[in-house]
Amino acid sequence: xxxxxxxSFPSQAISHEECVGAMSxxxxxxxxxxxxxxREIVKGIDLVVNRGEVHAxxxxxxxxxxxxxxxxxxxxxxxxxxxxxxFDGKDVADLSADERAKLGMFLAFxxxxxxxxxxxxxxxxxxxxxxxxxxxxxxxxxFRALLREKLALLKMDDSMAGRYIxxxxxxxxxxxxxxxxxxxxxxxxxxxxxTDSGLDIDALRVVADGVNSLLGPDLxxxxxxxxxxxxxxxxxxxxxxxxxxxxxxxxGPELAQELERDGYAGFIEKALVAV
Amino acid sequence: MAVTTPQDLGTGYDVKYGFHDEGTHVFxxxxxxxxxxxxxxxxxxxxxxxxxxxxxxxxKIFERKPIPQWGGDLSExxxxxxxxxxxxxxxxxxxxxxxxxxxxxxxxxxxxxxAERKFLAGVGAQYDSEVVYHSLREDLEKQGxxxxxxxxxxxxxEDIVREYFGTVVPxxxxxxSALNSAVWSGGSFVYVPAGVHVDIPLQAYFRINSENMxxxxxxxxxxxxGSYVHYVEGCTAPTYTTNSLHxxxxxxxxxxxxxxxxxxxxNWSKNVYNLVTKRTxxxxxxxxxxxxxxxxxxxxxxxPSCYLMEPGAKGEIxxxxxxxxxxxxxxxxxxxxxxxxxxxxISSKSISKEAGRTSYRGLVKIYPGMVGxxxxxxxxxxxxxxxxxxxxxxxxxxxxxxxxxxxxxxxSKIGEEQLFYLMSRGIGETEARAMIVRGxxxxxxxxxxxxxxxxxxxxxxxxxxxxVG
Numbered sequence: 001x002x003x004x005x006x007x008s009f010p011s012q013a014i015s016h017e018e019c020v021g022a023m024s025x026x027x028x029x030x031x032x033x034x035x036x037x038x039r040e041i042v043k044g045i046d047l048v049v050n051r052g053e054v055h056a057x058x059x060x061x062x063x064x065x066x067x068x069x070x071x072x073x074x075x076x077x078x079x080x081x082x083x084x085x086x087f088d089g090k091d092v093a094d095l096s097a098d099e100r101a102k103l104g105m106f107l108a109f110x111x112x113x114x115x116x117x118x119x120x121x122x123x124x125x126x127x128x129x130x131x132x133x134x135x136x137x138x139x140x141x142x143f144r145a146l147l148r149e150k151l152a153l154l155k156m157d158d159s160m161a162g163r164y165i166x167x168x169x170x171x172x173x174x175x176x177x178x179x180x181x182x183x184x185x186x187x188x189x190x191x192x193x194x195t196d197s198g199l200d201i202d203a204l205r206v207v208a209d210g211v212n213s214l215l216g217p218d219l220x221x222x223x224x225x226x227x228x229x230x231x232x233x234x235x236x237x238x239x240x241x242x243x244x245x246x247x248x249x250x251x252g253p254e255l256a257q258e259l260e261r262d263g264y265a266g267f268i269e270k271a272l273v274a275v
Numbered sequence: 276m277a278v279t280t281p282q283d284l285g286t287g288y289d290v291k292y293g294f295h296d297e298g299t300h301v302f303x304x305x306x307x308x309x310x311x312x313x314x315x316x317x318x319x320x321x322x323x324x325x326x327x328x329x330x331x332x333x334x335k336i337f338e339r340k341p342i343p344q345w346g347g348d349l350s351e352x353x354x355x356x357x358x359x360x361x362x363x364x365x366x367x368x369x370x371x372x373x374x375x376x377x378x379x380x381x382x383x384x385x386x387x388x389x390a391e392r393k394f395l396a397g398v399g400a401q402y403d404s405e406v407v408y409h410s411l412r413e414d415l416e417k418q419g420x421x422x423x424x425x426x427x428x429x430x431x432x433e434d435i436v437r438e439y440f441g442t443v444v445p446x447x448x449x450x451x452s453a454l455n456s457a458v459w460s461g462g463s464f465v466y467v468p469a470g471v472h473v474d475i476p477l478q479a480y481f482r483i484n485s486e487n488m489x490x491x492x493x494x495x496x497x498x499x500x501g502s503y504v505h506y507v508e509g510c511t512a513p514t515y516t517t518n519s520l521h522x523x524x525x526x527x528x529x530x531x532x533x534x535x536x537x538x539x540x541x542n543w544s545k546n547v548y549n550l551v552t553k554r555t556x557x558x559x560x561x562x563x564x565x566x567x568x569x570x571x572x573x574x575x576x577x578x579p580s581c582y583l584m585e586p587g588a589k590g591e592i593x594x595x596x597x598x599x600x601x602x603x604x605x606x607x608x609x610x611x612x613x614x615x616x617x618x619x620x621i622s623s624k625s626i627s628k629e630a631g632r633t634s635y636r637g638l639v640k641i642y643p644g645m646v647g648x649x650x651x652x653x654x655x656x657x658x659x660x661x662x663x664x665x666x667x668x669x670x671x672x673x674x675x676x677x678x679x680x681x682x683x684x685x686x687s688k689i690g691e692e693q694l695f696y697l698m699s700r701g702i703g704e705t706e707a708r709a710m711i712v713r714g715x716x717x718x719x720x721x722x723x724x725x726x727x728x729x730x731x732x733x734x735x736x737x738x739x740x741x742x743v744g
Contacts, residue, residue: 073699076691101701113696117714126710127700164714181700 024089026051026220027072027189031083034064034071041067043245044083049189052217056231056256057224059242060264065224066110068242069193072222073107074100087189102131104188108178108195114166120177121147121161124184131185150183154210172203179210190214191222196230208233228260243271288514288571288737292385293544295484295513296377300403302362306487307355310334313457316360320426320460323433333446333456340450346605346636347574352548357489357520359458361403367424368408378402378484385511387480394726397422399479401492404460415473420504421466422477425493428464435466439495443526443554443582451550455491455524462492462523465506467533469499476505476538476724483512483519483547494525498533498561505536507727511571514544518573525553529561529588536564537579538727542734543571545601553579557617560587566722569596569604570734578636580609583617583648593719594623595731597738598631598663607637607654607668612678616647623654624716627663628738636668639680646677656686657715659708709739 027049034042041064049055059065071078072085074097085092092100115123124147129137138146147161154176166174175195182190192211196204211234215221223234231239231253239255240247243264248271249255259267287293302319304312313334317327342349368374371388382388382400391398397411399422406424415422421432429436446456463479483490498504512519521543529535535555543549549572555563565579581590592608610619625633635654656665667684689711697707713720713732720728 070695073695075695096704097695097698098701098703098707101699107699109696109699113690113693115693115697115711115714117717118710123697123700123710126706127702130703130706131701185700 025049025086026088027222028086028089029072029083030086032068032071032080032085033082034067035079035081036067036077040081041078041245042071045242045245045247047240047247049220049222051188051220053238054215054221054223054234054236055238055240056236057222057240057242057247058226058228058256058259060268061226063242064245065226065242066193069107069191069222069224072191073097073105098130101185101187102133106182106185106187106190108175108182108190108192110194110197112166112174112178114164114169116164116167118165119162120165120180123165124181127181128184146184150180153183153213154180155206156180171198172200172206175199175203175207176210179207179214183210183214188218189220189222191224193224194226195223196225196227204230205233228256231256241267243267246271287740288544291737292511292542293514294384295486295515296381298484299375299377300361300363300485301365302360303358303485304360306358308334308357308359308454308458312359316458316460319362322429325437326429329441329446330457330459333453336447337450337453337457340453342450343576346576346634347603349548349550349574352518352520356517357487358485359489359491360460361485361488362405363402363484364405364407367406367427369410371408374407378407381482381484382408382480385480385482390478390726394475394724395478396473396475397477399424399463401461401479401481401490403483403485403488403490406461411477418471419468420471420473421464423464425462425464425495426460428495432464432466435497436464436495439497439526439528441526443528443556444524444552448552451522452524452552455493455522455552458489459491459493459524461490462494462525463496463506464494465496465504467498467502467504470501471499472503473505476507478507478509481508481510481521483521483543486513486515487517487519488512489520489522492523494523496525496527496535496537498527498529498535500530501532502530503534505538505724507538507540509540509542511542512544512547515546517546519547521547521549521551521572523551523553525551527555527563529555529557529563531559531561531585534562534564536566538566538568538723540568540727540730540734541571541575545571545573547572549575549577551575551577553577554582555580555590556582556584557588557590559585562589563591565592565594565608566719567592567594567606567608568719568731569594569606570738572604573601574603574605576605578607578609578638580611581619582611582613583619585614586616588614588617590617590619592621593722594621594625594635595716595719596623596625596633597735598625598627598633599738600629600631603632603634605634605636607635609638609640610650611638612641612645612648612650615645617645618648619650621650621652621654622719624657624719625654625665626657626659626712626715626735627665628659630662630664632664632666634666634668635684636670638670638672640672641675641678641680643674645675648675648678650678650680652682654684655715657712658686658688659712705739709736712739
């Protein structure tokens with residue numbers, strides 16, 4: 001079960017991974033169990049996301065999808081009771097959210113928070129320079145140019161830079177602002193928590209275009225979603241169905257089609273039988 | 276060899292501001308207050324008899340008035356254990372070279388001469404009881420602007436001082452205005468002739484150096500018709516284990532169509548009781564703007580006031596308070612509509628951390644018959660942790676129906692969710708908290724000249740240091 005258990009020999013595997021760090025999976029979730037207070041929400045998940053892959057985790061309300069997303073980013077409310085999250089082969093258990101971001105992890109929030117009095121530009125400058133570290137700060141002119149470029153990419157007005165972050169933003173603006181942050185921070189792994197919720201079809205298309213433009217051989221994406229709709233615009237390589245804290249089925253894009261056709265009922269039934 | 280600038284010495288309050296020099300004085304009254312000490316102060320200053328009488332009368336009022344039972348806890352002040360008058364040097368300096376070396380070094384460390392060279396029209400620097408240095412840009416002097424310490428104002432312009440002194444804040448207003456009226460020393464006298472605009476700020480800097488010191492500066496600003504001036508004050512003190520008392524009185528007269536802005540960045544050490552009375556009378560179409568930042572002190576009780584005396588008068592009070600461990604900031608403002616068609620705004624932002632306590636205390640008063648008055652009060656409190664406290668005491672005495680009065684109040688906490696959001700973008704917890712706080716005070720910081728906005732943000736960051744785990 002754990003690394004120091006004498007019955008298993010994972011220590012060898014770990015050292016091997018550490019030796020060939022560059023070769024390790026981008027994200028590896030091993031037997032992850034997560035509690036909120038005393039209640040178990042995530043009940044043993046194994047999942048590997050490699051560079052250049054787009055994975056969708058689909059599930060009904062209350063399946064633990066958002067808990068999984070927040071846990072990956074190190075939310076202090078959630079307690080990992082068992083298992084591991086490895087990023088680039090490194091166990092991130094002891095890392096705070098900002099340290100995970102510095103490694104290249106990113107979470108697009110379902111409900112982004114407003115920070116009154118802090119402009120988007122100021123927020124992003126601080127964030128970008130934090131991630132780059134004190135020795136590699138981006139010169140102001142380069143930052144402004146990058147921000148303008150990414151604003152244009154997401155079809156956002158330049159005036160967005162001067163607005164207070166998420167303060168008075170419409171639902172669509174909030175989601176676009178999340179993608180703007182992702183574009184500016186250029187993470188290695190993007191976890192997108194219900195990015196499609198609350199978006200009309202036009203806004204969804206803009207957001208999806210933004211995400212698609214960021215896809216590439218170095219970026220791994222984990223899309224968390226209830227509906228198949230988003231997957232019409234962002235094509236996943238793998239689809240996982242999550243029910244009651246567990247992944248109950250994995251497959252290719254056809255799995256999403258099946259869900260769209262038949263709903264979650266069949267999977268929920270199977271999950272219940274399994275317990 | 277590296278040159279050590281004040282910035283290199285460290286970042287904590289004790290290093291930056293809380294130091295003291297060995298102290299130099301030509302006269303130090305005995306501890307405690309009595310009529311003989313009041314007479315001695317007046318005599319040493321060669322004051323006219325009316326001022327001596329004013330002081331003695333004020334002392335009687337001080338002795339008679341009870342200690343206020345509202346606001347903060349004043350019970351620890353030992354009035355017999357305070358030096359009421361410490362004269363640091365014989366004659367005020369006109370250049371920094373005239374100022375004794377160690378006092379000059381102290382002000383150098385505080386960056387005052389540098390600020391003077393860069394962006395100020397005039398500077399007054401008070402050290403304990405007296406203003407040790409004073410300057411005013413020559414062109415302003417030629418336009419008839421007067422900027423002196425209060426003692427110099429009384430000596431050189433007795434007629435003006437006698438006409439206005441004590442008319443905005445009478446000695447009997449409260450116990451501490453009475454005390455100040457009895458033992459006042461230093462402070463500023465500002466007179467701006469009609470139509471003159473002083474385009475860059477005048478600044479006074481108040482420094483306490485001695486232990487158990489009482490500092491009682493007195494400021495009088497008169498803005499004649501259609502004039503403009505921005506007066507800024509800053510203050511710091513050494514950190515001592517014993518208490519000091521700072522009790523100032525500021526009186527401002529804004530005449531027809533004039534505008535005065537008075538900005539305070541109060542940064543006393545956490546052993547100073549800061550009990551200050553500030554008030555303006557604003558006449559027709561005049562505008563008074565108080566920008567009151569309270570970061571330091573053990574207890575501050577201060578409510579800058581605007582008495583709107585004639586139609587068209589406007590009063591605006593922006594208040595920022597930050598209370599950390601062991602601090603209580605009881606701050607706010609008063610708008611008194613004493614004429615119809617007058618307008619007031621009070622906007623207060625307070626931040627509490629580590630069991631610090633902030634109170635917003637404000638008064639809006641509209642007398643009967645004062646039709647067409649408008650006042651808006653907005654107070655927001657931000658709590659940085661569970662132990663901190665914030666209270667709101669918004670008094671409204673509205674005796675006229677044909678008016679518009681609005682009031683909004685919010686209390687918020689830095690939530691785990693908001694912190695997590697910022698941290699998930701790579702921003703460390705300390706910086707994330709500071710960012711939320713900076714954003715919170717942004718509506719007020721943006722009202723300040725850039726240099727002071729930077730200073731305010733820097734001081735807030737200093738306060739935020741060590742506020743994590």
